[in-house]
Amino acid sequence: MTRPLRVVAVPASHPYVRRVTADDAITLSHDPRPDGAGPGVWWPPVALDAAWIRAHADEADLLHVHFGTESFDVEHLIAAVDAAHDAGWAVVQTVHDLDHPQLADDEQAPYRAQLDALLPRVDAVLTLTAGAAAEIARRWGVEATVVPHPRLLDPRTTAATAPIGLAGDQRLIGLHLKDLRPGVDGPGATAALIAAVERLRSGGLAVAAEVRLHRSVRDEAARDDVRRLCATSEAVSLVEHDRLDDTALAAGLARLDACVLPYRHGTHSGWLELCWDLGVPVVAPDTGHYADQHDDPTVTSARFDDDGAALAEALERVLREGARPGTTHRRDIITARLADRARVDAGVVRSHVAVYRAVLAHPRIRPTPSGHPIESAASPARPAERTTA
Structure with missing residues (x-):
């Protein structure tokens, strides 16, 4: 039996990350706790650090960056990606945000500089919509795999128990x-x-x-x-x-x-x-x-x-x-959408497994800042199944 893929996700504790990696083929590392932080605190992301990656090089196969890059400068992030590659890890990044929602308009330039540095450097890029993928291709020449956002409603909630409110006069x-x-x-x-x-x-x-x-x-x-x-x-x-x-x-x-x-x-x-x-x-x-x-x-x-x-x-x-x-109509809509979510979300998880396996199985040549080529992993460009509900 093939052993599970050992993934360091940044951050592993985020509900989105948990849902898109919910597969027996993936073992997700726990978020390391910052020094002095209490239980459940994972910010800033300790794992997005070259020294931490070198110290844990034998414990993972792949680094997947989702959120938290704004905690660091560009040089720190480049060093972390390079350390992951030196450790033999592949690096995947999901671009949730092209403009960062936690930053003001006049603070966006450093975040965009991070994308400039990271997207051509990582081994595979994912994003949530075809429109974002087209923007990534236009701005960075990188083909991103499209994986729709998973369900956010509590997994324990069924179509029968989901709240539907009451209609008012207005x-x-x-x-x-x-x-x-x-x-x-x-x-x-x-x-x-x-x-x-x-x-x-x-x-x-x-x-x-x-x-x-x-x-x-x-x-x-x-x-x-x-x-x-x-x-x-x-x-x-x-x-x-x-x-x-x-x-x-x-x-x-x-x-x-x-x-x-x-x-x-x-x-x-x-x-x-x-x-x-x-x-x-x-x-x-x-x-x-x-x-x-x-x-x-x-x-x-x-x-x-x-x-x-x-x-x-x-x-x-x-x-x-x-x-x-x-109304019954509102309940019927929820029922149809949650059924569609189950189908599409399963496809999203399969897409993550496929991307991880592809970047680990197919080395490619990537450029370094000095211009000398080194081996990395190939980036698949097949989009995931998308919902049409």
Whole structure:
């Protein structure tokens, strides 16, 4: 019997990473704990370090980088990849973000420099959408394997037990700003939503909106602007609350007729995936590749202009195509989507195993900064099965 592939994933504890590597063919190393950190703390990623890799060279076959590169400078990351190659490991990177959601607009240059250094250097690149793969090919000349985002709804939740909310007299649109991280445009998204709701109401559609915000935020000035904006509209309510656990979050989203994503920049959205699992239509901003995550009329994008015209049009469209909370139709959508998730997610796991085996089995020649070629592993370019639900 072939032994399992020993993978150091960065970070191994992330739910996304756990789900895409859930196969007997893969043994996932535990996240090493930073010095002095308490249980469950894995940040910054200790394993993304040349010295750590050299010390554990005999314990793994492959390094897979997902999140956490922003904790280091470019030289540190190059040294880590080189150490992995010197140890005989292959290196795979999943590009979740082409623009980093945890960084402000004026902080993106160092992150992009990391992508410039790493993507041509690693042995295989994965990403979540065809649109992102096309951008990677255009910017770096690298062909990325497309693997769709897996299900985010709690694995214990079935189609029968998933929350579906209750329909109110008015259609309810949600905007969740959470803690106002740098990639979220709280005031801009709120202003666009207020204008869009007023347009929809003036057109005869009974609609209201709910803006949600954590009590503890990163940008207090933006929070104050959101409070002021919400106070100007009778149709938009502001709810400030502590961070929700997974159950409360799913129940809150299930109440919605549609959800608006508040991103100023970014690439892909796990929030969109959770809404998808729950049958909640989504309107994303026309940036990144959010609308590529699902080919479905209840997932779309629009410009978030101050007049709200484009957002109102997009909301009207997804509200027409979607199912109201609390209905049999909403339950039927969830049932179909979770069944599709089971099929596609199994394909995503198989794709990871296939990529890992390919890069380990087929050495190729890769350039070094000095121009001298050395052996590395071949990067497969076959896309994974994608959902069309």
